[in-house]
Amino acid sequence: MKRVQVLDAAGIGKTLARMAAQIVEKSPDERSTYLIGVQTRGVPLARRLAALVAAATGVEPPVGALDITLYRDDVGPWRAAHRQPVLRSTDLPERVDDRVVVLVDDVLYTGRTVRAALDTLMDYGRPRAIRLAVLIDRGHRELPIAADFVGRVVPSSRSDDVQVRLRECDGEEGVWIEKEVEG
Amino acid sequence: MSVAASRLRGKDLVGIDPLTPGEIQLILDTADEMAKIAERPIKKVPALRGKTVVNLFLEPSTRTRFSFEVAEKRLSADSLSFSSSGTSVEKGETLLDTARNLEAMQPDFIVIRHRHAGAPHQLAKVLKASVVNAGDGAHEHPTQALLDAMTIRRRRGRLEGLVVAIVGDLQHSRVVRSNVMLLHRMGATVRVAGPPSLVPVGMEALGCEVYHRMEDAIAGADVVMMLRIQLERQGKMNFPTVREYYDFFALTPERLRLAKRDCLVMHPGPMNRGVEIDSRVADGPQSVILEQVTNGVAVRMAVLYLLAGGNGEPTAD
Numbered sequence: 001m002k003r004v005q006v007l008d009a010a011g012i013g014k015t016l017a018r019m020a021a022q023i024v025e026k027s028p029d030e031r032s033t034y035l036i037g038v039q040t041r042g043v044p045l046a047r048r049l050a051a052l053v054a055a056a057t058g059v060e061p062p063v064g065a066l067d068i069t070l071y072r073d074d075v076g077p078w079r080a081a082h083r084q085p086v087l088r089s090t091d092l093p094e095r096v097d098d099r100v101v102v103l104v105d106d107v108l109y110t111g112r113t114v115r116a117a118l119d120t121l122m123d124y125g126r127p128r129a130i131r132l133a134v135l136i137d138r139g140h141r142e143l144p145i146a147a148d149f150v151g152r153v154v155p156s157s158r159s160d161d162v163q164v165r166l167r168e169c170d171g172e173e174g175v176w177i178e179k180e181v182e183g
Numbered sequence: 184m185s186v187a188a189s190r191l192r193g194k195d196l197v198g199i200d201p202l203t204p205g206e207i208q209l210i211l212d213t214a215d216e217m218a219k220i221a222e223r224p225i226k227k228v229p230a231l232r233g234k235t236v237v238n239l240f241l242e243p244s245t246r247t248r249f250s251f252e253v254a255e256k257r258l259s260a261d262s263l264s265f266s267s268s269g270t271s272v273e274k275g276e277t278l279l280d281t282a283r284n285l286e287a288m289q290p291d292f293i294v295i296r297h298r299h300a301g302a303p304h305q306l307a308k309v310l311k312a313s314v315v316n317a318g319d320g321a322h323e324h325p326t327q328a329l330l331d332a333m334t335i336r337r338r339r340g341r342l343e344g345l346v347v348a349i350v351g352d353l354q355h356s357r358v359v360r361s362n363v364m365l366l367h368r369m370g371a372t373v374r375v376a377g378p379p380s381l382v383p384v385g386m387e388a389l390g391c392e393v394y395h396r397m398e399d400a401i402a403g404a405d406v407v408m409m410l411r412i413q414l415e416r417q418g419k420m421n422f423p424t425v426r427e428y429y430d431f432f433a434l435t436p437e438r439l440r441l442a443k444r445d446c447l448v449m450h451p452g453p454m455n456r457g458v459e460i461d462s463r464v465a466d467g468p469q470s471v472i473l474e475q476v477t478n479g480v481a482v483r484m485a486v487l488y489l490l491a492g493g494n495g496e497p498t499a500d
Contacts, residue, residue, distance in 0.1 A: 067216070070228040070258075070488075084492040086189060086209070087216040123225040 020052030111145035194495030254483035328361035343370035351410030
């Protein structure tokens with residue numbers, strides 16, 4: 001196994017600052033933006049982006065947390081999951097109706113998590129629009145889904161392990177890719 | 184406090200007895216999240232889409248059956264309810280034959296209420312479907328104990344270290360057995376009280392302190408849980424009159440003052456007002472009786488969701 005660092009703490013900071021600037025630029029107005037992180041690592045990323053957006057616009061956008069477990073497609077009839085995944089908290093402090101929701105996740109891979117997140121959000125109301133912000137896009141989409149704001153594109157093979165570590169949940173900060181070494 | 188387990192080991196929920204503290208905590212944590220679904224504009228999630236649940240209620244029940252049905256619908260399961268009147272059970276079919284016939288239709292869950300202790304356990308051993316005990320005789324009623332624990336935990340933030348007094352007909356109550364086991368396992372002190380004729384021998388072995396004066400049991404308690412006097416089961420009366428029962432064992436405002444000031448008042452329902460509980464208490468500010476009903480749906484959603492993985496170990500003897 002070979003582990004290569006893709007981003008360090010400073011790199012994550014710079015990447016998020018650029019993404020926040022793009023979010024501000026694309027917002028129709030400051031009051032409509034609503035950042036919602038997908039559990040688990042999307043939530044601290046959404047908080048950090050919200051702070052950066054607030055610093056640029058003077059308006060603090062609300063931040064929510066979304067658990068997609070009950071909407072996943074890799075449990076239940078489609079695949080004999082080894083166990084039912086543990087539920088995490090959904091906490092949406094404001095209604096999503098008529099807001100421009102920016103869905104935040106750490107890694108975009110197959111797109112199945114995003115599909116589940118979109119279905120979850122739709123059961124909470126009718127947002128004006130939903131945009132997608134991801135720190136890492138590692139490719140290999142299985143659904144027709146694309147991100148609006150991408151921190152870093154990391155070419156990977158399916159057998160690679162892309163690891164995002166954030167100080168809020170992991171005690172360390174950085175992005176690594178672990179590759180199986182051939183031979 | 185124990186750490187929540189990451190899954191339930193068994194395929195069935197036949198009682199509190201087989202659960203570890205970690206499994207109990209997992210169910211309660213999951214139920215807290217399930218409770219939020221009832222507050223959304225769309226009170227339904229697709230988690231059990233395509234799963235079939237048979238509600239086999241072979242003893243009268245309104246609240247528990249409705250609660251399971253609501254839980255099943257909120258999880259998008261397909262549910263069928265089956266009661267003893269007007270069915271093959273009335274024609275003399277055995278429980279096992281009934282269950283095998285139902286299983287031939289490939290349900291994923293069988294929720295069973297039966298007047299005989301051990302009936303769910305017997306089914307669990309022979310059926311592939313997950314069996315959930317919705318009350319068997321005077322034995323166990325695990326989802327009731329779980330919803331009671333959820334209600335206490337949401338109000339007090341914990342179970343450990345609390346003093347819970349359970350008062351009433353301990354002899355005919357399945358609620359008390361499941362509750363004593365659960366609360367004891369989670370670190371609460373459980374006191375039970377009732378007239379000597381309604382206290383079965385060996386109660387202490389479940390992990391509780393037995394009192395014969397209600398006042399001693401509720402003194403300083405954090406929670407008082409009143410049990411229903413099962414008037415329909417008092418074939419031979421175990422106390423002289425309902426009036427006398429009220430005088431000695433009803434929760435009145437005066438008696439409630441002996442407990443902690445913020446003591447919670449609970450009742451599994453249906454209540455006999457003026458028998459085991461005074462209306463001023465049942466409808467008073469300390470009563471969480473209707474919260475128990477609301478939480479019942481969330482707890483049953485949690486149990487069905489957690490068992491739906493389908494890879495649990497079968498129930499053994």
